[in-house]
Amino acid sequence: MKGSAVVKQEQKTKPLSNKKRESQFHLYWKYKYLTLMFIPAIIYFLVFKYAPIYGIQIAFKSYRFRDGIFGSPWIGLENFRHLFGIASFWQVFGNTLIISFYNLLIGFPAPIILALLLNEIRLERFKKTVQTISYLPHFVSWVVLGGLFVQFLSPSLGPVNGLLKALGKDPIFFLADPKWFRTVLIATSVWKGVGWGSIIYLASLAGINPELYEAAEVDGANRLRKMFHITLPGLTPVITIMLIFAAGGLIHDNFDQIYNLLISPTVYQVGDVLSTYTYRMGLVNMEYSFSTAVGLFTNIIALILILITNTVSKRINEYGIW
Template structure:
């Protein structure tokens, strides 16, 4: 055995050559990863240079580096803005409703599909539930507007035949949150169930056989075997959901937003777009976006640590 602290001439060179040899041996895998690495460098890391705008009084003619420093001026401006609490309340309200009603939906669908014994019927329902995920929010919101239109919409046509007055569903603030949650569940429930279906296939079938021998029923097997085996998967997905609670869904909200629902539909993402691109306040909008990212980072670290201490389920 080589004594600790003794340096053999050429030893570091040999170890370095072994590393390069191992990299060369797995060169095809590294080549396979290269497009993803380039994508992240170009579209995720290089744009971080623009974060400097949040701390500068940005001038177009001076550029980012030439503009004078402003410190935390725009962060204080946002926190003191009269619309800060309204925007934050709307964002948290929509995210919380999606989490409460939308998070369990894929799990429930996966358990229902897992209970279907006929494979062909099961595949048909799986395919039907996946399809909405591939439909863009532009199409989804357009369909909602056509169906719920007060003039030519199917729902209001039925109401008219029943002698009832038409309702402008898409323009009522009281109905905005229900429509957001329902459309979000319809679009994502099938795709979200894929992870749970994959986790269900990894459960040892001998556990169910032993439970049946002991006289366990369907509900007993669900709460005693299925859900405990799915706990790690549920925990990881819950961490991701809680850490992204400030992401209320920009595409969906932006397309469903209207002047009559602005009081309940203005979220952080739409507010950033309007102040940055429509009003030209790039430094102010960048500060808001950075504020949101910082809160999300704090949330994911905090939720991960709490989850690790409570249930031993964590991302790291």
């Protein structure tokens, strides 16, 4: 009797699973036009993200333009041996880590702090005005911003040095002084991205149950206590995910920013990074195999950093990207 009951139960569940599949198919068919809207995005990723992966093999060849990828001779790991044996590469690698580390140290908590401050504003009109002003720099190209900062920090015509002169100080060559160049890079990067980066945290704050704040007020909690005991714990999953992605970007840098601000050879020793180095080796010196090896090495390190950060995060607070 028990066995027959199990068989009957299995027979009942099979049609249900089939019906579920049919309902999902009808759901996709019902919204087929919305599904079609994904096609341009899929084509974009296939053409510009996945298709170039085929060119990774250039890093293991002595690539010659006239011979193409297939005709160029295979040299194995020779490009990587050459890469690791160059002193200038390690200097560039160190510059990238230092700049990215300070960008992470200052630039990662900045959007969180801004989101927390905006969340405490009660005047909606003022809040929206501040949000709009903080978002705007994100939409301005680094080509434009680079030119503006060059003029703004100019030792002869810039308002910053004009103020220093008015105070009796000597002008500072911000973009030509190795002591100041990294500070300029980090400050401008944080300024440009802080507003846009706060959007995801503001969206997460909107999902926190308001009843938690009401209960905290009944218990006599002030704003600071509510922030530390309700708001920040509610942001923990988002902060964790964003930190994992940021850790992967530790080996990467903002090429557009640095390329448009790296105008003086005197700061190459502190400002030349992997992206500008790859650009110079690949497109200027036409060492395509060598520059591909640099790019592949960079991406492998980024993947390792993401894997390590994700593993540590899941062990500490059980949050991760997979």
